[in-house]
Amino acid sequence: MNDFIIINEKNPMTENGYRNGVSKNGHSNGSIKVDKVNGANGNGAIELERPIVIASPRPAAAPKEQRAQLSGVGVVGLGYWGPNWVRNLHQSQAAKRIVACDLDQKRRTHVSELYSDLETTSRFEDLLNDDEIEGIVVATPVGTHYAMAKRALEAGKSVLVEKPLATSSEEASDLVKTAREKKLTLMVGHTFEYSAPVLKMHDIIASGEIGDVFYISSVRANLGLFQRDVNVTWDLATHDISIILNLMGGREPEAVSCQGESHYGHGVEDVAMLTLRFERNVIAFIHVSWLDPDKIRRTTVVGSRKMLVYDDTAPQEKIRIYDKGVTAQKYYDTFGEFQFSYRYGDIQIPRIEEKEPLFCECEHFVKCIKNGETPNTDGVNGARVVNVLEAANYSLRRGGLMVPLGAALR
Numbered sequence: 033m034n035d036f037i038i039i040n041e042k043n044p045m046t047e048n049g050y051r052n053g054v055s056k057n058g059h060s061n062g063s064i065k066v067d068k069v070n071g072a073n074g075n076g077a078i079e080l081e082r083p084i085v086i087a088s089p090r091p092a093a094a095p096k097e098q099r100a101q102l103s104g105v106g107v108v109g110l111g112y113w114g115p116n117w118v119r120n121l122h123q124s125q126a127a128k129r130i131v132a133c134d135l136d137q138k139r140r141t142h143v144s145e146l147y148s149d150l151e152t153t154s155r156f157e158d159l160l161n162d163d164e165i166e167g168i169v170v171a172t173p174v175g176t177h178y179a180m181a182k183r184a185l186e187a188g189k190s191v192l193v194e195k196p197l198a199t200s201s202e203e204a205s206d207l208v209k210t211a212r213e214k215k216l217t218l219m220v221g222h223t224f225e226y227s228a229p230v231l232k233m234h235d236i237i238a239s240g241e242i243g244d245v246f247y248i249s250s251v252r253a254n255l256g257l258f259q260r261d262v263n264v265t266w267d268l269a270t271h272d273i274s275i276i277l278n279l280m281g282g283r284e285p286e287a288v289s290c291q292g293e294s295h296y297g298h299g300v301e302d303v304a305m306l307t308l309r310f311e312r313n314v315i316a317f318i319h320v321s322w323l324d325p326d327k328i329r330r331t332t333v334v335g336s337r338k339m340l341v342y343d344d345t346a347p348q349e350k351i352r353i354y355d356k357g358v359t360a361q362k363y364y365d366t367f368g369e370f371q372f373s374y375r376y377g378d379i380q381i382p383r384i385e386e387k388e389p390l391f392c393e394c395e396h397f398v399k400c401i402k403n404g405e406t407p408n409t410d411g412v413n414g415a416r417v418v419n420v421l422e423a424a425n426y427s428l429r430r431g432g433l434m435v436p437l438g439a440a441l442r
């Protein structure tokens with residue numbers, strides 16, 4: 033059963049994010065009434081092109097499945113992000129052997145000191161030539177993704193490429209084609225598509241509870257980490273695009289525009305604003321920045337019936353469903369009679385069982401290799417995000433021109 037906590041607007045939150053009378057574990061201490069009600073229902077669902085799993089009562093915990101395990105797995109790139117892969121592969125016992133590769137001796141030493149049974153190498157070829165290695169995680173800089181993934185697939189290895197899949201739609205579709213020809217798993221590291229709040233939002237929207245989606249607004253801003261080889265759209269907006277396409281049930285935008293600016297030289301934009309136009313007047317805005325005083329990770333979805341806010345920086349209660357809306361009077365004779373009525377209803381906080389998204393992604397990668405299943409974030413999913421990024425960057429070079437998706441961008 034999906035429980036929600038409902039907060040009545042008359043009893044606002046305290047500054048520390050908790051309501052008076054509600055303890056941090058969500059239980060009422062009696063001074064203010066907090067209702068626990070059953071999960072969402074809804075009608076008037078938006079039409080989605082892909083079959084969607086509707087939020088339903090969770091089944092009782094099943095007996096633990098035997099974990100899939102590979103004979104060997106490789107990780108290339110042990111900079112900022114790669115060690116998180118090593119940790120999750122290790123913790124999930126994904127493979128009998130984990131071989132980690134980086135050109136930099138210091139990075140190899142750093143990870144091998146953490147895990148005594150980890151093998152390391154400076155040569156990518158060692159991963160490619162190792163018959164026991166079934167899958168390789170590519171966590172090197174974005175500009176190297178295509179070449180490394182291509183070599184790995186050609187060597188007969190399944191591949192997980194960190195986001196974004198590649199730096200052009202041409203490269204992305206070539207990787208999809210190569211993986212198909214070789215009958216290998218190609219997955220992209222769209223981590224947020226494995227996070228519980230995003231999956232929850234997807235289910236809420238698909239259930240029709242918030243009505244038709246009017247617009248989505250997403251902000252991903254903080255101070256740093258500046259990248260050298262790609263701008264802030266390829267670095268940060270990749271996450272928002274993958275989240276938005278997921279929430280839209282895989283529906284792609286019809287056109288994209290982007291404006292941005294570089295303030296620290298090399299022409300690498302550190303701040304950008306993207307607009308994605310979908311059919312039926314749905315619009316999405318993405319603001320990304322490496323130059324912001326605050327860390328903001330916030331996605332708002334405004335629907336015809338309700339509104340949804342996802343704040344990934346919140347320690348808990350990351351999603352809120354606002355029963356707020358506007359109704360325009362259908363018939364009126366004079367402008368004086370024309371008016372809107374505003375609805376200020378309850379706020380629901382769905383209960384979410386959080387698990388580290390990368391751990392889920394890691395288990396999914398291993399399972400897909402073992403069972404030959406298509407990953408949720410497969411090469412096609414990765415290529416869709418690259419198509420949007422490519423169109424956005426074409427627009428960026430042209431002062432924010434609205435670019436139809438799928439147009440030849442040469």
Ligand SMILES: NC(=O)c1ccc[n+]([C@@H]2O[C@H](COP(=O)([O-])OP(=O)(O)OC[C@H]3O[C@@H](n4cnc5c(N)ncnc54)[C@H](O)[C@@H]3O)[C@@H](O)[C@H]2O)c1
Nearest residue numbers: 109110111112113114134135136171172173174194195223
């Ligand atoms: N999914 C997420 O949430 C998430 C978060 C951060 C970064 N990333 C992605 O992870 C990737 C790596 O990002 P990062 O911030 O860790 O970069 P980084 O620059 O910190 O690390 C890259 C590492 O790759 C190594 N490397 C480069 N070329 C190599 C080669 N040919 N052979 C072996 N090693 C090589 C470098 O020595 C370096 O240690 C990027 O694609 C980035 O977009 C994903």
